Each structure stands twice: as structure tokens, then as C-alpha cells.
Amino acid sequence: MCISKSKDMKNYRTRPKGNYIQNTDWEELYVLTKHWKSDLSFYQQDLNFLHKLLNKYFIWITKKENLETVKAIGQSILNDKQNAKELKKRVNEHLTHIAQTIDDPFKHDSRIFRDEHEVLEDDIAKFYKTVRKNRKQVFSVTEHIVDSESLEHLLKD
Numbered sequence: 428m429c430i431s432k433s434k435d436m437k438n439y440r441t442r443p444k445g446n447y448i449q450n451t452d453w454e455e456l457y458v459l460t461k462h463w464k465s466d467l468s469f470y471q472q473d474l475n476f477l478h479k480l481l482n483k484y485f486i487w488i489t490k491k492e493n494l495e496t497v498k499a500i501g502q503s504i505l506n507d508k509q510n511a512k513e514l515k516k517r518v519n520e521h522l523t524h525i526a527q528t529i530d531d532p533f534k535h536d537s538r539i540f541r542d543e544h545e546v547l548e549d550d551i552a553k554f555y556k557t558v559r560k561n562r563k564q565v566f567s568v569t570e571h572i573v574d575s576e577s578l579e580h581l582l583k584d
Contacts, residue, residue, distance in 0.1 A: 453529045453537075456544055460522050463551055467515045470558055474508045477565045484572055493572050500568055503561045510554050514547075521547055 481501050488494045524540050 453525055453532070456541075457522065457525045457529065460518060460525060460544070460547075463548075464515065464518045464522070466555075467511055467518060467551070470555070471508065471511045471515070473562070474504055474511060474558065477562060478504045478508070480569060481565060484569060488572060490575065493568075493575060496568050497572070500561065500564050503557075504565070507554070507558050507561055510557075514551055514554055517547055517550075 478501065481497055481504065485494075485497055485501070488497060521540075521543060524543065527534070528537060528540055
């Protein structure tokens with residue numbers, strides 16, 4: 428399967444170009460959706476790690492500007508965790524819809540499920556982009572705080 432990505436990641440998509448969603452079979456969409464579920468589980472673990480990392484340094488911060496920055500990023504991480512939870516719920520529902528359509532293709536309007544698939548994929552792509560941006564911020568601010576607050580001794584734990 429060919430993956431389409433733009434250079435600036437603004438239009439990141441996990442499906443091939445063209446009318447892939449409208450033309451592929453249900454089994455392929457099911458497999459793709461299972462991959463999303465797995466990826467979302469990974470991102471949930473990643474977000475938990477990032478949140479713990481911020482919390483580890485939060486108690487040692489003395490500079491107000493660092494404190495405010497960490498609070499803002501921490502809130503973004505919490506928002507990402509909530510989004511991951513909601514997306515995973517939507518993915519599970521979507522998997523159920525696809526399975527039902529595979530079992531009885533004439534009972535369900537396939538166009539609705541394919542449109543649902545496309546919207547879900549777009550939302551997941553936006554989520555991935557946001558998490559990556561926040562991850563970069565966490566590592567950047569952590570490095571800055573370790574340096575500016577003289578917290579190198581905490582890294583030896």
C-alpha cells in the first residue's frame with residue numbers, strides 16, 4: 428500500500444491517493460482501522476510517558492515562566508489523552524460498523540460508512556500531527572528547564 432504524505436504534513440493521510448476509501452473492499456478498510464486502533468494505543472502510552480516526564484520536573488521548577496510553559500504543555504497533553512480516548516472509542520464503533528457491513532452488505536448503506544471512515548481518518552491524522560508537535564514541545568521545554576533550573580542532578584536517577 429502506498430502512503431501519501433505532503434512535505435509539510437498538513438495533509439497527512441494514511442490511505443493512498445485517489446478514491447481508495449470509496450473503491451477498496453471492506454476487509455482492507457477493516458485492517459486499516461485495526462492499525463489505527465493499534466497506533467492509538469501506542470500514542471496513549473506515549474502521552475502517559477510525556478505526562479509523567481513533565482510531572483517529574485514540575486516539582487523542581489522555581490522560575491515562573493518555566494512553570495507557566497509546563498502547565499500549558501501539560502494541558503495540551505491532557506487534551507491529547509482525552510482526544511485519544513475519544514478517537515479510540517470512535518474507531519471501535521467504526522470497526523463494529525465495518526464488521527456488520529461485511530456480514531450483511533445489503534443491510535447497511537456503505538456510502539455512509541465509507542464517509543465515516545474518511546472523516547475518522549482525517550481526525551486521526553490531525554491527532555497524530557498535534558501529538559507530534561506536543562511531543563517536540565515537551566522535549567524542548569524539558570531540556571530548557573533542566574538547563575535553566577540547574578536540574579542536571581535529576582537525570583542521574
